[in-house]
Amino acid sequence: MDVHNVNIDISAVEPKQYPANGYPEIALVGRSNVGKSSLTNVLINRNGYARTSNKPGKTQTLNFYNIDEKLFFVDIPGYGYAKISKAQRAKWGQMIETYLTTRKQLKGVVLLIDGRREPSQDDIQMYEFLKYYEIPTLLLATKMDKTPKSKWNKEISVLNKTVDLAEGDEIQLFSALSKYGKEEVWNWIESKTGVK
Numbered sequence: 001m002d003v004h005n006v007n008i009d010i011s012a013v014e015p016k017q018y019p020a021n022g023y024p025e026i027a028l029v030g031r032s033n034v035g036k037s038s039l040t041n042v043l044i045n046r047n048g049y050a051r052t053s054n055k056p057g058k059t060q061t062l063n064f065y066n067i068d069e070k071l072f073f074v075d076i077p078g079y080g081y082a083k084i085s086k087a088q089r090a091k092w093g094q095m096i097e098t099y100l101t102t103r104k105q106l107k108g109v110v111l112l113i114d115g116r117r118e119p120s121q122d123d124i125q126m127y128e129f130l131k132y133y134e135i136p137t138l139l140l141a142t143k144m145d146k147t148p149k150s151k152w153n154k155e156i157s158v159l160n161k162t163v164d165l166a167e168g169d170e171i172q173l174f175s176a177l178s179k180y181g182k183e184e185v186w187n188w189i190e191s192k193t194g195v196k
């Protein structure tokens with residue numbers, strides 16, 4: 001898809017703040033600092049539009065990016081960030097759970113995993129949660145520019161072994177730096193949302 005116009009429409013913490021346009025939505029999920037905002041920037045061809053940071057925990061609300069008045073990317077605050085209080089964590093959990101389990105417009109989740117490491121317990125739990133609610137998922141192993149190409153096949157087999165991939169779900173390798181995998185991610189998004 002050629003993206004022309006992007007707006008961060010809405011930052012929401014509860015359903016009544018979600019956008020009312022009815023466009024299909026794709027959520028970006030993954031541990032803090034894994035590269036969700038960077039993925040957004042690559043997909044929309046805008047360097048630095050979604051704020052990235054090497055300080056984890058930057059994104060704290062559900063951020064709805066309006067893509068050409070056709071669909072929304074929903075940047076979900078990352079999990080696994082240690083330096084937040086229990087109360088904050090509980091609030092976060094509820095905000096995410098409510099969105100993922102009740103949002104009719106949600107057509108799929110891109111679950112980002114750091115390609116240099118084995119999926120964490122949090123990653124595996126998140127995938128199982130998404131499968132329980134039957135949300136189509138693209139498992140995206142990112143930061144692949146940091147892994148030599150000779151090890152890429154191994155990365156895929158590790159993911160296949162640690163994650164019990166549901167029928168219809170896919171694994172894709174990605175790098176925000178080299179933009180490797182960008183087309184494939186867009187193809188997946190188009191197939192789930194019907195948007196071109």
Ligand SMILES: Nc1nc2c(ncn2[C@@H]2O[C@H](COP(=O)(O)OP(=O)(O)OP(=O)(O)O)[C@@H](O)[C@H]2O)c(=O)[nH]1
Binds near residue numbers: 039054144146174
């Ligand atoms: N080398 C490399 N660095 C990346 C890649 N993707 C993201 N990064 C870096 O990783 C750090 C975190 O990226 P973000 O996109 O801000 O991560 P996030 O998942 O949005 O983080 P939160 O908003 O805290 O949940 C930044 O310093 C990015 O430049 C990638 O594909 N390759």
Ligand SMILES: [Mg+2]
Binds near residue numbers: 052058
């Ligand atoms: Mg972010």
